[in-house]
Every structure is written in structure tokens, then in C-alpha cells.
Amino acid sequence: MNEIVGLLYDLFVIFLAAKVAAEVFERLQQPPVIGELLAGALIGPHALGFIGKPDPGLIALFGGDVAAAEEAVKAIYHLVAELGVIVLLFFVGLETRVADILRVGGRATLVAVLGVIAPFVLGFGLVGPLLGHSQIEAVFVGAAMVATSVGITARVLRDLGVIASVESRIILGAAVIDDILAMIILAIVAGLATTGSVSVLHVGAIAVQAVLFTVFVVLIGSGVVRRFGLRLNALRMDNAPFAVALLTMLGLAALSASIGLAAIIGAFLAGMVFAEANERFELEQQALPIYQFLVPFFFVITGSQVNWRLFLDGGILGLALAITGLALLTKLVGCGAAMLGYRWRSVAIVGVGMAPRGEVGLIVASLGLALGAIPSEVFGVVVIMSILTTLVVPPVLRWLYARDPECAISEEDRASPAGLLPEL
Amino acid sequence: MNEIVGLLYDLFVIFLAAKVAAEVFERLQQPPVIGELLAGALIGPHALGFIGKPDPGLIALFGGDVAAAEEAVKAIYHLVAELGVIVLLFFVGLETRVADILRVGGRATLVAVLGVIAPFVLGFGLVGPLLGHSQIEAVFVGAAMVATSVGITARVLRDLGVIASVESRIILGAAVIDDILAMIILAIVAGLATTGSVSVLHVGAIAVQAVLFTVFVVLIGSGVVRRFGLRLNALRMDNAPFAVALLTMLGLAALSASIGLAAIIGAFLAGMVFAEANERFELEQQALPIYQFLVPFFFVITGSQVNWRLFLDGGILGLALAITGLALLTKLVGCGAAMLGYRWRSVAIVGVGMAPRGEVGLIVASLGLALGAIPSEVFGVVVIMSILTTLVVPPVLRWLYARDPECAISEEDRASPAGLLPEL
Numbered sequence: 001m002n003e004i005v006g007l008l009y010d011l012f013v014i015f016l017a018a019k020v021a022a023e024v025f026e027r028l029q030q031p032p033v034i035g036e037l038l039a040g041a042l043i044g045p046h047a048l049g050f051i052g053k054p055d056p057g058l059i060a061l062f063g064g065d066v067a068a069a070e071e072a073v074k075a076i077y078h079l080v081a082e083l084g085v086i087v088l089l090f091f092v093g094l095e096t097r098v099a100d101i102l103r104v105g106g107r108a109t110l111v112a113v114l115g116v117i118a119p120f121v122l123g124f125g126l127v128g129p130l131l132g133h134s135q136i137e138a139v140f141v142g143a144a145m146v147a148t149s150v151g152i153t154a155r156v157l158r159d160l161g162v163i164a165s166v167e168s169r170i171i172l173g174a175a176v177i178d179d180i181l182a183m184i185i186l187a188i189v190a191g192l193a194t195t196g197s198v199s200v201l202h203v204g205a206i207a208v209q210a211v212l213f214t215v216f217v218v219l220i221g222s223g224v225v226r227r228f229g230l231r232l233n234a235l236r237m238d239n240a241p242f243a244v245a246l247l248t249m250l251g252l253a254a255l256s257a258s259i260g261l262a263a264i265i266g267a268f269l270a271g272m273v274f275a276e277a278n279e280r281f282e283l284e285q286q287a288l289p290i291y292q293f294l295v296p297f298f299f300v301i302t303g304s305q306v307n308w309r310l311f312l313d314g315g316i317l318g319l320a321l322a323i324t325g326l327a328l329l330t331k332l333v334g335c336g337a338a339m340l341g342y343r344w345r346s347v348a349i350v351g352v353g354m355a356p357r358g359e360v361g362l363i364v365a366s367l368g369l370a371l372g373a374i375p376s377e378v379f380g381v382v383v384i385m386s387i388l389t390t391l392v393v394p395p396v397l398r399w400l401y402a403r404d405p406e407c408a409i410s411e412e413d414r415a416s417p418a419g420l421l422p423e424l
Numbered sequence: 425m426n427e428i429v430g431l432l433y434d435l436f437v438i439f440l441a442a443k444v445a446a447e448v449f450e451r452l453q454q455p456p457v458i459g460e461l462l463a464g465a466l467i468g469p470h471a472l473g474f475i476g477k478p479d480p481g482l483i484a485l486f487g488g489d490v491a492a493a494e495e496a497v498k499a500i501y502h503l504v505a506e507l508g509v510i511v512l513l514f515f516v517g518l519e520t521r522v523a524d525i526l527r528v529g530g531r532a533t534l535v536a537v538l539g540v541i542a543p544f545v546l547g548f549g550l551v552g553p554l555l556g557h558s559q560i561e562a563v564f565v566g567a568a569m570v571a572t573s574v575g576i577t578a579r580v581l582r583d584l585g586v587i588a589s590v591e592s593r594i595i596l597g598a599a600v601i602d603d604i605l606a607m608i609i610l611a612i613v614a615g616l617a618t619t620g621s622v623s624v625l626h627v628g629a630i631a632v633q634a635v636l637f638t639v640f641v642v643l644i645g646s647g648v649v650r651r652f653g654l655r656l657n658a659l660r661m662d663n664a665p666f667a668v669a670l671l672t673m674l675g676l677a678a679l680s681a682s683i684g685l686a687a688i689i690g691a692f693l694a695g696m697v698f699a700e701a702n703e704r705f706e707l708e709q710q711a712l713p714i715y716q717f718l719v720p721f722f723f724v725i726t727g728s729q730v731n732w733r734l735f736l737d738g739g740i741l742g743l744a745l746a747i748t749g750l751a752l753l754t755k756l757v758g759c760g761a762a763m764l765g766y767r768w769r770s771v772a773i774v775g776v777g778m779a780p781r782g783e784v785g786l787i788v789a790s791l792g793l794a795l796g797a798i799p800s801e802v803f804g805v806v807v808i809m810s811i812l813t814t815l816v817v818p819p820v821l822r823w824l825y826a827r828d829p830e831c832a833i834s835e836e837d838r839a840s841p842a843g844l845l846p847e848l
Contacts, residue, residue, distance in 0.1 A: 004503050005681045011507075012674040019667050026660035061495050071485050072496040076503060079428050083435075236450035239716055243443050246717055250439055254432040263432060289710040290717050292663055293670055 006055030007076060011297070013050050014304075017043050018296035031394040033155050033299055038391075040303020047308060052077070077301045082263060084298030085151045089264040090249040091291045092154045092172065093271020094284045095163050098222045101173045101272065104166060108173030110338040115174065115354050116181045118334025119145035119327060126326065131319065136193060137378055140368035143189045144382045145327045147182035149358025149390065150175035151264060151298065156394045157353070160401050167349040172268070174335070174354060179265050180210045186364060187260075193373040209259050214269065217252060221273035229277040241281035245274045262360070302359065306387050310380045319377075320384035327385050328392070331355040349400050356393045361386040430479030431500060435721070437474050438728075441467050442720030455818035457579050457723055462815075464727020471732060476501070501725045506687060508722030509575045513688040514673040515715045516578045516596065517695020518708045519587050522646045525597045525696065528590060532597030534762040539598065539778050540605045542758025543569035543751060550750065555743065560617060561802055564792035567613045568806045569751045571606035573782025573814065574599035575688060575722065580818045581777070584825050591770050595777040596692070598759070602778070603689050604634045610788060611684075617797040633683050638693065641676060645697035653701040665705035669698045686784070726783065730811050734804045743801075744808035751809050752816070755779040773824050780817045785810040 021035030043050040054069035062068040101108070123145040128138030150172070157168045184207050191198045232241040249270040256266025278284050311317055332351035339347040365382035368374040374382075445459030467474040478493035486492040525532070547569040552562030574596065581592045608631050615622045656665040673694040680690025702708050735741055756775035763771040789806035792798040798806075 003499060004506055005678065005687075007499075007503050008506070008674065008678040008681055008687060012671070012678045015671055015674055019661060019671055022661040023659055023664075026662075032661065058499065061499060062492055065492065068486055068489065068492045068495075072492075072499055075427060075431075075482060075485060075496055076500055079431050079500060082428055082432070235447055237443055237446040237456065238450075240447075242713065242716060247436070247439055247443055250432065250436040254429065254436045257429045257432055263429075286713040286716075289666065289713050292666060292710075293714050 003055075003057035003061050006053070006058060007073070009055075010051045010073075010077075011080070013043060014040075014297055014300045017050075018300045021300075022296075031156055031159060031398050033152065033159065034391065034394045036296055036299035037303035037306075040300035041306040041308070042303075043300075044304025044306065046304075046306060051304060077304075080294075081298045081301035084294040084296070084301075085264050086249065086253045086267040087287070087290055087294045088151055088155060088298065089268040090253075090271040091284065091287050092158060092163060093268040093273075094275050094278050094287060095158075096169065096172055096268075096272050097275045098218055098272055100164075100169050101218075104170045104173055107338065108170045109177055111170055111174040111335045111350055111354065112177035112181060114338040115148070115331055115335040116146050116178060116185070118337075119330035120185065122326060122330045123323075127323070133378065136373045137368075137375075139189055139192060140364065140374045141323065141378065141382065143182075143185050144357070144361040144364040144368075145323070145330065145385070146178075146185055147357060147360035147364065148175055148178045148331075148354045149356045149360045149386075150178075150268075152356040152358055152390055152393055153353040153397065155295070155299070156397045160398060162401060167346050167353065170339070170350055171353040174350075176214060176265055176268065178354070179262050179360075180207070180214065182360065183207075183210055183260050186367070189364070190367060190371070193368065193371045206260060210261055213256065213259060213261070214265075217266075217269045217273060221248075221269070222276055225273050226276050229274075229280070232277075232281070239286075241277060242283060242286050245270070245277075245281075245283050245287075248273065302390075307383065310384055313377075313380070316377050316380045317384065320381045320388075323381055324385045324388045327357065327389050328355050345400060345403070349397065352393055352396050352400065356390040357386040358390050359386070361389075427479075427481035427485050430477070430482060431497070433479075434475045434497075434501075435504070437467060438464075438721055438724045441474075442724045445724075446720070455580055455583060455822050457576065457583065458815065458818045460720055460723035461727035461730075464724035465730035465732070466727075467724075468728025468730065470728075470730060475728060501728075504718075505722045505725035508718040508720070508725075509688050510673065510677045510691040511711070511714055511718045512575055512579060512722065513692040514677075514695040515708065515711050516582060516587060517692040517697075518669075518699050518702050518711060519582075520593065520596055520692075520696050521699045522642055522696055524588075524593050525642075528594045528597055531762065532594050533601055535594055535598040535759045535774055535778065536601035536605060538762040539572070539755055539759040540570050540602060540609070542761075543754035544609065546750060546754050547747075551747070557802065560797045561792075561799075563613055563616060564788060564798045565747065565802065565806065567606075567609050568781070568785040568788040568792075569747070569754065569809070570602075570609055571781060571784035571788065572599055572602045572755075572778045573780045573784045573810075574602075574692075576780040576782055576814055576817055577777040577821065579719070579723070580821045584822060586825060591773040591777065594763070594774055598774075598778060600638060600689055600692065603686050603784075604631070604638065606784065607631075607634060607684050610791070613788070614791060614795070617792065617795045630684060634685055637680065637683060637685070638689075641690075641693045641697060645672075645693070646700055649697050650700050653698075653704070656701075656705070663710075665701060666707060666710050669694070669701075669705075669707050669711075672697065726814075731807065734808055737801075737804070740801050740804045741808065744805040744812075747805055748809045748812045751781065751813050752779050769824060769827070773821065776817055776820050776824065780814040781810040782814050783810070785813075 017039040018036045021039035022032035025032045025035030042048055045052040052073055054073050058072065059066055059069040062072065120142040123142035124138045127133055127141045128135055153171060157163045162168055184203060187203045187206050188198050232244055237243060249267050252266035252270040253263040257263040274283055331354050335354045336347045336351040339350050361382055365374065365379050369376065369379045441463040442460045445463035446456035449456045449459030466472055469476040476497055478497050482496065483490055483493040544566040547566035548562045551557055551565045552559055577595055581587045586592055608627060611627045611630050612622050656668055661667060673691050676690035676694040677687040681687040698707055755778050759778045760771045760775040763774050785806055789798065789803050793800065793803045
């Protein structure tokens with residue numbers, strides 16, 4: 001019992017910080033998710049240090065090895081945060097029918113492809129020659145600029161009540177394809193850094209596996225749910241449809257992660273597969289309390305990883321700001337170009353919505369650091385870029401939607417009880 | 425990302441095992457909770473070993489130290505299970521008004537006191553003299569026989585739809601007092617084992633702290649909710665009443681654990697405090713999906729700790745069966761005697777409902793083992809006693825209620841959609 005008292009206390013402090021921040025930011029008419037990220041940055045180990053310290057009971061489990069206990073706490077936070085973002089994307093998936101995504105499939109693919117090419121080419125092309133870094137460093141910076149962390153955007157779009165808009169559907173579809181492309185680029189980059197060459201067979205196998213997984217789940221899975229979903233009520237277990245949906249969420253998240261995709265891609269696909277059965281079994285209504293309990297942990301814990309000290313180093317900060325600007329600009333231009341033909345607001349919303357790099361950029365940079373391909377200051381640059389692209393997106397997206405008369409959300413709608421479930 | 429793929433897979437396997445077992449046991453007309461416990465025992469590290477193995481990514485986090493990674497996995501399971509049982513008792517608390525518990529307060533106190541005295545005195549009195557163990561060993565066996573693990577009983581009573589019955593309320597009230605008494609006995613026993621004497625001041629301080637915590641939360645907390653609960657809607661954050669209830673659950677669970685009580689006692693009190701606001705804010709309805717997601721983890725993970733090999737040692741098994749019989753008999757007699765005046769079925773339900781020792785007995789035994797006060801075979805005896813008292817209770821409780829015409833639960837009630845929420 002003793003060893004988890006500290007962890008329970010941490011979970012309480014994280015949830016408390018999330019709720020206080022959400023309240024303050026709602027009152028300031030700012031996106032609560034920004035409040036949760038900043039609250040995490042404030043209480044995290046790099047600032048006030050309210051969370052993340054293993055207690056004596058936990059340290060005793062590791063025979064007094066404080067470093068091991070700290071790693072354990074990190075792994076636990078990671079898992080809790082991951083469960084939060086898995087539930088978030090599962091929930092968003094429940095609100096997204098396969099047909100709605102397929103209808104914007106061509107456009108989403110274009111957004112994903114251009115949104116990957118533009119940052120990579122410009123990141124790679126400018127960082128090396130202009131800033132005097134080695135080619136392998138430039139490759140890693142380019143790769144870290146590619147990936148989109150769709151959790152932030154999905155949360156903001158849901159908070160704004162516009163998750164069913166055409167822009168949201170394009171962003172969600174593009175995020176799935178983007179993750180597959182990012183994984184392929186990561187495989188190429190990792191190959192370059194370790195062996196100096198790229199195994200076409202290896203990269204091809206990874207790509208085929210990811211595409212097959214996605215296509216199989218989307219087409220076969222939704223067909224199975226459409227055909228056999230009604231029979232779920234024949235199961236005797238308590239509330240079988242919801243239990244099977246949650247089971248699918250966990251299963252596809254684990255499977256997706258085990259083939260190298262993000263776990264949230266599997267969770268999103270699981271939600272989408274069950275979107276057909278959503279209304280009949282009130283899946284979304286039942287998933288909402290789990291969302292409200294677990295999702296804040298993702299944002300506060302993500303925020304708690306912000307290392308403020310990085311911002312104090314002038315040399316790193318200058319380069320980081322330049323790279324951040326480039327990261328935002330290239331997604332805006334790449335994804336925006338893919339949206340030509342839409343109103344300028346839709347172009348801007350998709351361009352901005354695809355911009356957060358979040359933890360995905362960090363994974364690439366961590367790999368580069370671990371392989372010795374990039375020095376720690378370049379790692380710091382990527383960390384700052386990931387933080388800033390993540391923090392800047394929610395207010396801009398909110399501003400873009402608030403300026404749009406068709407999508408304006410009145411404060412009354414949000415405050416009413418029905419506003420809690422705007423999509424039901 | 426890589427380091428938690430294995431953990432995600434474990435969570436999936438645990439949830440899958442829980443749901444398959446629940447389905448099978450529902451069809452066999454047996455309590456699903458027994459299915460979940462046995463499923464855990466089957467897939468756990470002591471049997472098939474489907475869960476609990478850290479994957480290479482996690483091991484790498486600990487610099488290749490497999491033992492440390494295994495400890496981390498155990499700590500993670502422990503936390504996930506604890507969250508499950510916290511949500512379970514919070515939910516049960518939401519269904520329990522303070523006034524309902526106070527109305528049976530005298531009887532619940534008597535049940536708790538006699539239910540602690542009988543096992544301790546007989547455990548201590550018989551184990552030492554009759555079986556030739558030392559006095560300190562007998563003290564630890566007696567102490568391990570004292571504590572009630574109310575999670576199992578609460579789950580069975582809820583599954584049967586009788587959580588509001590007078591027997592259930594007596595059991596819940598008695599469980600809170602039982603936990604305080606068990607904690608006091610643990611403090612005394614630990615004192616005897618470490619210094620050979622008991623500090624009356626220390627034990628008194630612990631007791632006063634626990635009693636003050638409970639009384640303060642119950643009386644002041646429910647008063648605050650009754651008085652200010654309505655104003656929760658004035659908060660701007662999304663679904664504030666539910667968020668504040670969850671926050672209170674986490675906070676009181678952590679506080680309760682940090683003063684040496686079980687975390688679930690705090691969670692139960694938190695639920696009970698919000699029972700007044702339950703209907704208005706639909707708290708129970710919202711907590712139910714979280715219950716359905718997290719509670720199965722507690723039972724499967726608890727089951728996974730069953731070490732079958734202990735049952736193969738004839739010497740240990742014989743003693744363990746004797747101690748198990750004594751543990752069941754003493755609770756039945758002690759708690760039953762406190763119920764004199766009620767119908768025999770009520771007497772039996774309370775006596776049986778207070779019998780599961782679950783993890784609480786294990787904590788006492790682990791402490792004894794760690795302090796060198798008991799040898800490993802006595803530890804094994806207590807482990808078997810904890811397992812058997814836990815496994816035997818659900819079917820007996822179900823049988824007792826099924827025999828009771830006033831409380832009989834028809835299969836139709838359970839299968840109907842409304843049966844999912846029998847108490848709303």
C-alpha cells in the first residue's frame with residue numbers, strides 16, 4: 001500500500017491543477033487546454049516540482065535506488081498520459097463516421113503529403129547549409145518537423161464544438177496519413193543514422209504494414225460493427241456494447257503502437273469503427289465521463305515536461321525560435337496549399353490545426369540524441385520547437401473559429417447543460 | 425513511446441480476460457467478479473504469464489535492469505488496480521447517504537468491534553499454543569485475520585442490486601470502522617515486532633487522527649456539499665460538479681492513504697459526501713462508465729497475484745485451510761453475534777460479507793515478513809487464507825440473497841437495459 005501513496009497524491013495534484021487552470025482559462029475566455037498545459041509546466045519537476053518525486057515507499061521497492069524510482073514514476077506518468085490521449089482520440093473517433101472521412105479522403109491525403117514534404121524539405125534544406133550543421137543533424141531536424149501531434153488540435157476542435165466540420169474531418173484524416181508518413185521517414189532517418197544507408201525492403205515492409213493495418217481496420221472493422229453490432233446485446237455481460245468498444249480501443253491502441261504507429265491512431269480508428277453503433281448504444285455519452293476523468297492527465301503531464309531552463313540559453317533560444325517559425329510556416333504553407341479551393345479560413349484552420357508537433361517531434365529528437373546523431377543543443381532546439389508549436393495552436397484556432405460567423409460559438413451555448421454534450 | 429507498448433498490451437489482455445470471464449460466469453449464473461479473479465489467477469505471472477513481463481523498451485529505461493523493470497510493472501499494476509477499487513468504493517459511496525449509515529451506526533460499530541475481536545483473540549489464542557508457533561507469529565496471524573477487504577463484498581452487493589439494503593449499509597459502515605481498528609492493531613503489532621513494546625502515545629495519535637479524519641469528512645463534508653453543492657454550477661469549467669466530485673475522490677483517497685487508512689476508505693467517504701448531490705448532478709450515472717472501465721482491472725490484477733504453487737505444499741496447505749476456516753468462522757460468529765435481533769439471513773449476510781481479507785491481510789503479513797517476525801511458511805499460510813476467504817464470499821453471498829424472497833433478483837431484471845442502472 002505505502003508505495004503508491006505518493007502516486008495517488010500526484011494524481012490528485014495533477015487533476016486539481018487541471019481543473020483550477022480550466023476554470024481560470026474559461027473565465028479569461030481562453031482555451032482550457034492551454035491552461036492545463038501551462039499548469040503542468042508550473043507544477044512539473046522543472047518548475048515548482050509538486051509532482052514527480054517518488055516517495056520513500058516507492059524508493060524502497062527499488063532497494064533504495066532513487067534514480068530507478070524516478071524512472072518508474074516517469075513510466076507511470078507516461079502510461080497515465082497515454083491512456084488520457086487514447087481516450088481523447090477514441091472519443092473523437094466515435095464522433096467521426098468512416099464515410100465522412102472517406103468523403104474528404106483525397107483532400108486529407110494531399111494535406112498530409114504536402115504537410116510532410118514542406119517541413120522536411122525546408123527543414124533539411126535550410127538547417128544544414130544556412131546554419132552550418134551537419135547533414136545528419138539537418139535530416140533529424142527535418143524529420144522532427146514533419147510529425148503532427150493531433151491530440152492538441154482534436155481537443156481544441158472538440159472544445160469549440162466543431163469536430164464535425166469539414167476542416168476537422170480533413171485534419172483527422174490527414175493526421176492518420178501523416179502519422180504513417182512520419183513513421184516511414186523515422187525509419188529512413190534511423191537507418192541513415194545507424195548504418196548510413198536505407199534498406200528499401202525494411203522501410204517498404206513498415207509502410208505496407210501500417211497501410212494494411214489502417215485500411216483493414218477502417219474497412220473491415222466498420223463493416224463488422226455495422227453487420228454484427230446489433231448482436232452485441234446478446235452478450236450477457238454488463239453493458240456489452242460499451243465494454244467491447246473499450247476493449248477494441250485498448251487492443252487497437254496496443255497493436256498500433258506495436259507496429260510503430262502512434263497508439264492514438266489505433267484508438268482513433270477504434271472509435272471510428274464504432275461510430276456506426278454510437279447512437280444506438282450511447283457510446284459517446286458513456287465515454288464522456290471517462291474522457292473528463294482521464295484526458296486532463298495527458299495535458300498536464302505533457303505540460304510538466306516543459307523544461308524552462310532551455311529558454312534561458314540565448315544561443316539555443318534564437319535558433320529554436322527560427323526553427324519554430326519555419327515549422328509553423330511550412331505546415332501552414334504545405335497544408336494550406338493542399339486546401340486550395342476552400343475559403344481562406346478553412347485553409348488557415350487546416351494549416352494551423354496540423355502545426356502542433358507535441359510529443360511526436362520529441363520522439364524523433366530523442367532517437368537522434370540516443371543514436372548520437374544530434375548534439376544536445378539541437379535536441380533542446382527541437383524541444384522548444386515542439387513546445388511552442390503546441391502552445392501557439394489552441395488560441396489561434398479559437399480565434400479563427402470565432403472570426404467565422406458560420407461557426408461562431410456563443411457563450412450561452414457553452415454554459416447550458418446541453419452544451420456539455422453539443423454533439424449528441 | 426516504445427517503453428509503454430508492453431503495458432498497453434497488458435492492459436488490453438487484462439480487460440479482455442475480465443470481459444471473457446464476466447461473460448462466461450454470467451452464463452453459468454455465477455458472480456462475474458469470481459470470473460475476473462480467476463481470470464487474473466490464470467493469466468498472471470504465477471500461471472500462464474500473459475501479463476507482467478516488462479518489454480525491452482521498459483527494461484532499457486532502467487539501464488537493462490530487468491528486476492527494476494519488473495518492480496516498475498508491479499507498481500504500475502498496483503496503481504491501476506488501486507484506481508479501480510477507489511472508483512468502486514467512490515461509486516458505492518455515491519449510493520450511500522450519510523444519514524442511512526448513521527441510522528445503522530450503532531449496529532455497524534458493534535459488527536466492526538466484535539468482527540475484529542473474535543478473529544484476533546481466537547487467531548492469537550489458538551495459533552500460538554495449539555500449533556506451536558511463537559507468540560509474535562501468533563500476534564501477526566491474528567492481526568492478518570482481523571482486517572476486512574470490503575471491495576469484493578461491495579462489488580457483489582452492487583452486482584446483486586442490493587447495495588441499499590440494511591445489511592449492505594451495516595457492512596459498509598462496519599468496514600470503515602473495521603479499517604480504523606485494523607490500522608490501530610497494525611500499529612500495535614508493528615511496535616511489538618520492532619521495539620518489543622507498544623507506545624500508547626503513538627497508537628493513540630494514530631487512532632485519534634483516523635477517527636477525526638472520518639468524522640470530519642462525514643459531518644463537515646456532507647454539510648458543505650448540502651450547503652454549497654448547488655453553487656458548483658456557477659463554475660465555468662466543463663461539468664464542474666462531476667469534476668469536483670472526482671477531485672474529492674482522488675484527494676480523500678490520497679489523504680486517507682497518507683494517514684495509514686486504506687485509500688478506499690477515503691474514496692468511499694468522498695462518494696458518501698456527494699451522495700446528497702448525486703441525483704441533481706447525475707453523478708452516479710456519470711461515474712458508471714468509469715466504473716465499468718477501471719474496476720475490472722482491480723479484480724483481474726488482484727487475481728493475478730494468486731501464487732498457485734503455495735497450494736502444492738501439503739504442510740502449508742493443511743495449516744492454511746485450518747486458518748481459513750478459523751478466519752471465516754470467527755468473522756461469522758463475531759459479526760453475526762453483533763447482528764442478533766435480525767433475521768438469520770441478515771446475520772449470515774453480514775457475517776459472510778465481512779469475511780474477505782483480500783489485500784489487507786497480505787499487508788499485515790508482508791510487514792511481518794519484512795520485520796522478520798514471521799517465517800515465509802506462515803506468510804504463505806496468510807496468503808492462502810486471504811485468497812480463499814476472498815474467493816468463497818461472492819458465491820455464498822449470492823446464494824444467501826437468492827434464497828431470500830424479499831431480495832430475489834430475477835434474471836429478467838438483470839437483462840433489461842434498465843437493469844444496467846438498477847439504482848437510478
